[in-house]
Amino acid sequence: MAVSSHLKHLDDKNFAVETAHGLVLVDFFAEWCGPCHMQTPILEKLATELNGKVIIGKLDIDKSQQTSATFQVASVPTLVLLKDGREIKRFVGVRDAESLKAAINGA
Numbered sequence: 001m002a003v004s005s006h007l008k009h010l011d012d013k014n015f016a017v018e019t020a021h022g023l024v025l026v027d028f029f030a031e032w033c034g035p036c037h038m039q040t041p042i043l044e045k046l047a048t049e050l051n052g053k054v055i056i057g058k059l060d061i062d063k064s065q066q067t068s069a070t071f072q073v074a075s076v077p078t079l080v081l082l083k084d085g086r087e088i089k090r091f092v093g094v095r096d097a098e099s100l101k102a103a104i105n106g107a
Helices: 015-019 034-049 065-070 097-105
Strands: 008-010 023-029 055-060 078-083 086-092
Touching (some): 086 097
């Protein structure tokens, strides 16, 4: 699953720096996960719509096992909303744009 230009590629190496400031919605996903493929276009649309308000990143759990373990990701997709590096909201399973937008706007 290629990460589009609207979505930020996250991994174990850049996660702490990329999520330290502001709002970041992280999509913990896996290549083999069907629902993860359904979530991506929703996130791409949100990233375009909310450009500048939130960074939306994708982290492959198979390639970044340390960060996935730190966040205790047990199933995918798991979406974690971070504010200045701290988790403030978590969603498990595919979520629609409106519920994600509400969480971002309420942060």
